[in-house]
Every structure is written in C-alpha cells, then in structure tokens.
Amino acid sequence: MRDRSGADTAEYPAIDDVLAKHFGPSPPPVSVQFGALSHQGLVRPNNEDHFLIIERRRTRRVLGTNLPDGFLRPADDTGYVMAVADGMGGAAFGELASMLVLRSGWDQGPSAIKWSWIINDREVEDLRERMELTFRRMDEALRQRGREEPATRGMGTTLTGAYTVGPEAFLGHVGDSRAYLYRAGRLAQLTRDHTMAQLAHDIGLPVAERSWHHTLTNCLGGGGAELWVDFHHVRLADGDRLLLCTDGLTDMVPDQVIAEVLLRGEPAAEACRGLLNRALAQGGKDNVTVVLARYDIPP
Numbered sequence: 689m690r691d692r693s694g695a696d697t698a699e700y701p702a703i704d705d706v707l708a709k710h711f712g713p714s715p716p717p718v719s720v721q722f723g724a725l726s727h728q729g730l731v732r733p734n735n736e737d738h739f740l741i742i743e744r745r746r747t748r749r750v751l752g753t754n755l756p757d758g759f760l761r762p763a764d765d766t767g768y769v770m771a772v773a774d775g776m777g778g779a780a781f782g783e784l785a786s787m788l789v790l791r792s793g794w795d796q797g798p799s800a801i802k803w804s805w806i807i808n809d810r811e812v813e814d815l816r817e818r819m820e821l822t823f824r825r826m827d828e829a830l831r832q833r834g835r836e837e838p839a840t841r842g843m844g845t846t847l848t849g850a851y852t853v854g855p856e857a858f859l860g861h862v863g864d865s866r867a868y869l870y871r872a873g874r875l876a877q878l879t880r881d882h883t884m885a886q887l888a889h890d891i892g893l894p895v896a897e898r899s900w901h902h903t904l905t906n907c908l909g910g911g912g913a914e915l916w917v918d919f920h921h922v923r924l925a926d927g928d929r930l931l932l933c934t935d936g937l938t939d940m941v942p943d944q945v946i947a948e949v950l951l952r953g954e955p956a957a958e959a960c961r962g963l964l965n966r967a968l969a970q971g972g973k974d975n976v977t978v979v980l981a982r983y984d985i986p987p
Contacts, residue, residue, distance in 0.1 A: 718854055718924075719984040720768055723956030725964045729936055730972035736775035736782035737934050737977040740790045742797070743768055767853035769793075770979050772865050774934040776907070777843030785830055785845040789908055792829040793849070796822050807856055807923075815851075816919045819860040823847065823908065823917045830909030844910030848879060848932050855985050857930060859920040863907045866938055868946070869922060870929040875947035878920050882906035902935070926985040929956075933963075936974035940967040956980045 728735035746765040753760070773789050775782030826847065834841035846863025859867050864881040880886060884903040888894070906916060924930075929950055937946075941963065949962045960978045967976045 717986065718766075718852075720852070721956045721982045721984075722768075722770075722980070723958070723960040724977075724979040725960045726977040727936075727964055727968070727972070727975065729975050730968060732975055734783060735975045736786055737772065737936065737975040738775070738783075738786040738790055739770075739772045739932075739977050739979050740794070741768070741770050741979060742794075744797075765853075767851065768981065769797075769849065769851050770930070770932055770981060771847060771849035772932045772934055772977050772979055773845045773847045773908075774863065774865050774936075774975065774977070775843070775845040776904075776910070777840070781840050781843040782845070784840065785843040785909055788829055788833060789826040789845050789847055792826040793822060796825060807921075812858075812921050815858050815921075819849075819851070819858065819919060820917045823860055823862060824915060827908045827915045831911070834909070834911070842909075842911045844904075844907040844912075846904070846934070847908055850930060850932060850981075852924065852930070852981070852983075855924045855983070857920075857922040857924055859918075859922070861918040861920070862915065863904055864902075865932065865934045867920075868931040868933075868943075870931065870947065870950045871925060872927070873947070873951060875943055875950065877943070878922065879918060882918075901939075924983045924985060926983070926987070928983045928985075929959075930981045930983070932979040934975060934977045936972075936976035937963060937967050937978055939974060940970040940972070940976070956982050 722741050724739055724741060726735060726737050726739055744767040750760060771790060773786035775786035777785055830843060846865040848861045848865040848867050850857055850859045850867060859878060861867065861879040862882065864883050867878040869876045869878055882905045883901055884905060885901040887905055945966060946963060949959055960980050963978050964976055
C-alpha cells in the first residue's frame with residue numbers, strides 16, 4: 689500500500705492475508721493448450737461421437753477509482769470445460785444423443801460452474817453434487833426426448849467431462865469413454881469403464897464374451913437402470929496433460945502407445961493427430977474422438 693506521498697506501507701500484505709483467509713489464495717496463472725479431433729473411422733457410416741471445449745471467464749473492470757495505480761491486481765479468472773460423448777441407439781439416434789447431452793450441458797452452464805479457490809472437502813463435495821446434478825439433467829433431457837418422440841426412445845450416450853480451474857481438475861464420468869492423466873512420462877487412467885467386462889473383472893469372473901467389452905452397465909438415457917456418476921478430483925502439476933477419448937481410440941491403441949505419443953512432447957493438436965492416425969492404422973473400427981489439454985503451471 690502507498691500513503692499519500694506514494695511510499696509503500698505494511699497494510700496491504702495484511703489485507704491480502706484477510707482476503708486469502710476468506711476467498712483462498714489467488715490461483716497461479718495457468719496456461720492451457722488444447723487439441724481435439726473426431727473421425728468416423730474406417731468402418732462406421734457416420735460419426736456418433738461429439739466433443740466440446742469451453743472457456744469460461746470471470747472478469748472485473750474498474751470504471752472509476754482514486755486508488756493508487758497498480759493497487760488492484762488484474763482480475764480475469766479463467767476456467768475450462770471439456771467433454772466427449774459417444775452416442776448409441778442406431779444410425780442417427782446415437783449421433784443425436786451425444787449432441788443433445790452436450791447442448792443440455794451448455795444450457796446449464798451458467799448455474800453449473802462455481803468459482804472457488806479454497807479447495808477443501810466441503811468445496812469438493814459441493815462441486816461433486818453440482819456435477820452429478822448436471823449429468824442427471826442431461827439424462828432426463830434424453831429420456832424426455834424419448835417420451836416426446838417414441839422413435840428415439842432408448843437412445844443413449846457415454847459422457848466424460850472435466851472442469852479445470854487454476855490447477856484443480858474435476859471430472860464426471862458415465863460409460864466407457866475415458867479420461868487419462870499423463871504426468872512425467874507416466875499415463876494413468878482416471879476413469880473406470882462402465883461395461884459388463886469391467887464388472888466381470890471386478891468380481892473375479894473370466895471375461896469370456898468379447899461383446900461384454902461394449903455392453904454398457906451405465907449410460908445417459910438408454911432406458912436402463914438408474915444413472916450413477918463417477919467423480920474425480922485431481923490437482924494438476926506443471927506439464928500435465930489431460931486426455932479425454934472415446935473407445936474408438938482405446939480399443940485400437942494400447943495405453944503404452946498412447947503414452948509414447950504423449951512422451952514426444954508435441955503441441956496438443958499434433959499429439960491428437962498422432963493418436964488418431966494410430967487408431968486408423970489399426971483398422972479404425974469405431975468412431976474416434978480425442979481431446980487433449982496441456983497445462984503449464986508456474987511455481
């Protein structure tokens with residue numbers, strides 16, 4: 689702080705301490721680089737995958753003040769939403785399902801986002817509840833469409849989404865699309881597939897039926913059992929990459945190869961191209977969608 693003579697005083701650090709106590713410390717200026725691609729593959733007649741990347745800003749602008757120049761720090765907070773959805777239901781209905789859930793999420797946007805820098809257990813639980821409510825509203829949007837247009841009844845979709853603000857990432861997941869975290873040369877799968885194959889593996893049964901790998905136990909819409917939403921909270925580090933993808937990538941490209949592509953350190957767009965090309969080179973038997981974010985976080 690400065691007094692009338694322009695000299696610094698010791699009062700401003702105390703003000704900063706009070707603000708940090710109630711609102712949390714200011715987040716580091718995170719820089720995010722995105723890449724994304726979606727392809728129908730080499731077998732399917734159409735693309736039932738859809739993806740979305742959204743930037744959210746919270747900006748304040750001073751219209752007038754007599755405070756000293758530089759006293760007010762810049763206030764332009766930025767958050768990001770990424771999502772991939774893999775529709776099902778046959779022909780155009782799978783394509784429609786994945787489109788509708790992303791539009792439903794977009795429509796809910798103003799109420800779904802919470803800006804908070806104090807990340808404690810209560811805040812994480814609040815974000816989990818908000819994300820689950822958002823997914824349930826998407827689910828209801830598909831079911832309502834089925835009630836209004838019986839021909840679309842039973843259409844459904846997977847959905848894997850991430851909301852990142854500062855160095856914090858919050859993920860919601862339904863189905864068998866996946867989220868991975870690549871950090872310091874290691875690829876870690878953050879989500880679990882909601883499939884019969886995964887269920888059989890969890891309870892110790894042999895996975896005899898190959899079709900079980902594509903039989904969902906949980907999805908948005910679909911007319912099946914009640915929806916449940918997996919939630920994950922991850923604190924990001926400098927250089928981390930967050931990958932969201934549909935099973936058109938993971939069925940064709942092993943995790944080890946995905947890690948090898950990311951290890952090369954290419955820009956996000958080029959890395960997405962490399963992953964897509966590998967899926968197509970292995971036959972491209974399904975639609976392929978990849979969304980990649982690279983986080984640069986100063987110390």
